[in-house]
Amino acid sequence: MSTTSVKNVANQFVCDLVAYEPGKPIEETARELGLDPATIVKLASNENPLGPSPMAQEAMRNEIDQVHIYPDGGGYKLRSALADRHGLEIENVVLGNGSNEIIELLCHCFLNPEAELIAAEHAFVVYKLMATLFGAKYVEVADPDFIHDVDGMADAITENTRLVFIANPNNPTGTLVGQDALDRFMDRLPEHVVAVFDEAYYEFLEDAPDTLKYVKEGRNVCVLRTFSKAYGLAGLRIGYGMASPAVASLLQKARQPFNANAMAQAAALAAMNDGDHVQQTLDTNNTGLAYYEKAFAARGLEYVPSVANFILVKVGDGDVLFQKMLEQGVIVRAMRGYKLPEWVRISVGTQAENERCIEVLDEVLAS
Numbered sequence: 001m002s003t004t005s006v007k008n009v010a011n012q013f014v015c016d017l018v019a020y021e022p023g024k025p026i027e028e029t030a031r032e033l034g035l036d037p038a039t040i041v042k043l044a045s046n047e048n049p050l051g052p053s054p055m056a057q058e059a060m061r062n063e064i065d066q067v068h069i070y071p072d073g074g075g076y077k078l079r080s081a082l083a084d085r086h087g088l089e090i091e092n093v094v095l096g097n098g099s100n101e102i103i104e105l106l107c108h109c110f111l112n113p114e115a116e117l118i119a120a121e122h123a124f125v126v127y128k129l130m131a132t133l134f135g136a137k138y139v140e141v142a143d144p145d146f147i148h149d150v151d152g153m154a155d156a157i158t159e160n161t162r163l164v165f166i167a168n169p170n171n172p173t174g175t176l177v178g179q180d181a182l183d184r185f186m187d188r189l190p191e192h193v194v195a196v197f198d199e200a201y202y203e204f205l206e207d208a209p210d211t212l213k214y215v216k217e218g219r220n221v222c223v224l225r226t227f228s229k230a231y232g233l234a235g236l237r238i239g240y241g242m243a244s245p246a247v248a249s250l251l252q253k254a255r256q257p258f259n260a261n262a263m264a265q266a267a268a269l270a271a272m273n274d275g276d277h278v279q280q281t282l283d284t285n286n287t288g289l290a291y292y293e294k295a296f297a298a299r300g301l302e303y304v305p306s307v308a309n310f311i312l313v314k315v316g317d318g319d320v321l322f323q324k325m326l327e328q329g330v331i332v333r334a335m336r337g338y339k340l341p342e343w344v345r346i347s348v349g350t351q352a353e354n355e356r357c358i359e360v361l362d363e364v365l366a367s
Contacts (some may be wrong), residue, residue, distance in 0.1 A: 001191070004289065007131060011135065012067075013132055013133070013135045016131060016132070017129065017132050017133060023042065023044030023045035023331060023333055024042075024044055024326065024331045026040045026042050026331070027173075029042075029326060029329070029331060030215040033326070033327060033329075035161075035329050038331045040330075040331065041329060041330045041331065041349065041352060041353045041357060042090070042331045042347075043331060043332055043346050043347040043348075043349050043354050044228060044331045044332055044333040044347060045089075045234070045333070045347060046171070046201075046309050046310045046347045047228075047229075047234050047347065048229060048230065048231070048232035048234070048281055048309075049284065049347075049348070049349040049350045049353060050232060050251045050280060050281055050284060050350075051232050051270065052232040052233055052267065053231070053232065053270070053271050053274035053276075053277035053278075054269040054274070054277070055271065055273065055277070056231070056232070056256040056267040056268075056270045056271040056274065056277075057267075058235060058270065059215060059266040059267050059269065059270035059271075060263050060266065060267050060304075062221050062266065063065070063262055063263045063266045064263075064268075066145045066250065066262060067262060067263065067363055068214070069262070070258055070262075071258055071260065071261055071262035071265060072262070073258050075095040075256050075260050075265055076264045076271055077265070078088070078095060078240075078260070078268055078269050078314055079094075079240075081269055081272065082240055082242075082272070085272065086212055086242060087212070088212070088215065088216070088242060089245075091240055091245045091246065091248060091249070092215060092242050092244070092248055093240055093241070094240060094241045094242075094248050094251045094252055094255070095238070095239075095240050095259065095260040096238075096239045096240060096241065096255070096259065096260065097237045097238070097239075097259050097264070097266075098132060098226060098228060098237040098238065098239045099198070099200055099225060099226040099228075099239030099240065099241070100126060100239070101239070101255070101259060102222070102224050102239060102240070102241040102251065103126060103127070103196075103198070103224070104128055104130060105241075105254045105255055106163060106194065106196060106222060106251065106253045107130045107131070107133070107134050107136075107163070108134075108142050108254040109250045109251060109253075109254050109360065110137065110162040110163055110194060111130070111131065111134035111135075111136040111162060111163065111352075112134065112135065113134075113135040113136065114136075114160060114164060115134075115136045115137070115162040115163075116136060116137040116138075116139050116158060116160045116161045116162065117130070117131040117136050117137070117138055117139065117161075117162065117163045117164075117165065118139045118141060118153055118156050118157065118163070118164040118165070119138070119139075119140065119141070119164070119165040119167075120140070120141055120142075120143040120148045120149070120153070120159055120165075120167070120170065120266070121141065121142050121143050121339070122143055122146055122170070122172065122173055122338055122339065122340065123143075123148075123165060123167050123170060123171075124167050124170075124171050124172075124198065125337055125338060127165045130138075134241045136162075136262060137160070139156050139161075141153045141156050143170075143173075143176075146170075146173035146175050146312070147170075147173075147175045147176075147177065148166055148167075148168070148170060148175075148177045148305050150154070150156065150164070150166065150177055150181050150182065150184065150185040151181075151184065151185070153166070153185065153187070154184075154188040155190075157189075157190065159192070161192070162191050162192070162193060162194065163193070163194050163196055164189075164193055164194075164195050164196065165190060165196045165198060166182075166195065166196065166197050166198065167198040167200075168182075168184075168197055168198065168199060168209065168211075169199075169201045169202075169306070169307050169308040170203070170306070171191075171201070171310070172310070172312055172333070172335060172340075172345045173304050173306075173312055174201075174207070174304055174305070174306025174308040174310060174312060175304065175305075175306070175307070176203035176209075176307050177209070178209060178315055179209040179210065180268075180340075181208050182197075182211065186219065186221075187212055189219070189220070189253055191220065193220065194220045194221065194222060194247060195214070195220065195221045195222075196221070196222050196224065197211040197221065197222070197223045197224065198222065198224045199223060199224060199225050200225065200226045200228070200229055200239075200256065200305075200341055201229055201230075201307075201309060202225055203229065203230035203231075203278060203281075203282070204229075204230060204282065204285060204307060204308055204309055205307055206307075211223050212242060213242060215242050215244055218244045218246075219243075219244060220244065220246075220247060221243060221244070221245070221247070222242070222243040222247055222248075222251070223241065223242045224239065224240075224241050225237075225239065225240055225241075225242070225280075225321065226239035226240075227239060227264075227267075227272075228272060230278055230281050230282070230309075231268070231271040231272065231277075231278070232271070232277075232281070233264070233267055233268060233271060233344060236261070236268075237264060237266055238260055238261075238264035238265065238267070238268045245360065246354035249276070262357040279345055284348070284351075285309045285348050287350055287351065288348035288349065288350075288351065288354050289306060289309075289311060291351070291354050291358075292311050292313075292348070292354065292358075293305065293311070295358050296311075296313055299362075299365075301313050301314060301315065302314040309347060309348045310345050310346060310347045310348060311345070311346055311348070312335070312340075312343055312344075312345050313343065313344060313345075313346060314342050314343050315342065315343065315344055315361075315365070316342060316365075317342065318334040318335050318336060318340070318341055318343050318344045319334045319336055319341065320359075321334075321344055321364055321365075322334035324364040324367070325357075325360050325364055326363065328354060328360045328364075329360075329362070330360045330361075331347070332344045332345065332346050332347075332357070333345040333347075340356075353355050
């Protein structure tokens with residue numbers, strides 16, 4: 001079958017899809033530019049600059065001899081530990097190959113060509129990709145000052161709405177919706193809609209809104225969290241959703257068998273109990289955010305104050321700055337894909353990485 005005929009029989013909304021582009025990998029950058037990988041600073045994907053915790057590393061080493069055996073498909077140990085940690089039952093917890101998989105599972109369960117998904121204008125682009133992939137209508141609600149307008153999102157709900165995504169803190173803006181606004185939104189949520197609170201950066205918050213109370217009330221919600229960010233396990237792809245038993249049972253039906261691998265489950269279980277590593281991560285992040293904010297202010301650069309592990313800054317032409325910094329071995333994230341062509345997003349690294357980033361930023365802006 002020729003390529004042309006394949007496209008003729010494929011779903012058109014898949015053919016029209018613009019694939020997600022992750023942050024530029026270090027190895028790819030080194031190959032393309034002839035750079036030493038050890039000298040490259042990657043601040044593009046909101047990863048933990050400290051790496052995985054020592055306890056997680058030990059758990060992974062202990063799992064190596066058993067990787068010829070399929071993992072626990074039900075994830076009993078990890079799900080039980082998460083349920084205990086959050087005051088839930090194991091039936092409330094669903095594991096995913098990263099929290100991104102839970103996003104996809106929600107779309108499998110609730111989206112179709114007659115359905116609608118609502119999200120903020122500058123929210124995580126995967127929501128739009130998933131809506132497109134399932135042939136659903138994607139409804140964007142403006143977010144003044146880069147903060148979710150949850151009242152506007154509630155206004156946008158129709159009889160065809162099935163999912164509303166609220167990323168909190170939001171990627172790429174780093175902004176947060178407070179408890180009162182979330183409660184107000186939930187008071188207006190109709191029974192035919194599932195509210196999805198994407199909390200990938202939850203651990204970085206000092207005063208986090210309580211969305212799990214909606215799960216405990218049995219509401220149609222799903223709270224997403226991940227081990228990729230504060231816990232430093234991005235390469236293992238392990239995340240989870242917490243939902244009412246009714247919603248969680250649907251997600252369990254939609255997931256693939258053994259979607260959470262054995263090493264990821266073991267590492268996550270260990271990482272969630274390594275409080276020292278998490279605290280060190282938070283201290284590093286708070287220091288880094290303060291450093292970037294001071295540096296941007298001193299240079300007269302507009303930025304969005306962040307509560308996550310990254311910061312959005314306005315630099316003129318984001319694509320040009322990205323490319324010029326890349327050539328000097330510093331990888332940031334251009335934001336044209338988020339309709340922010342004048343901005344870049346910079347992840348917080350170690351202090352040495354942050355200082356190198358500002359050094360190269362100065363050189364590029366001066367040129």
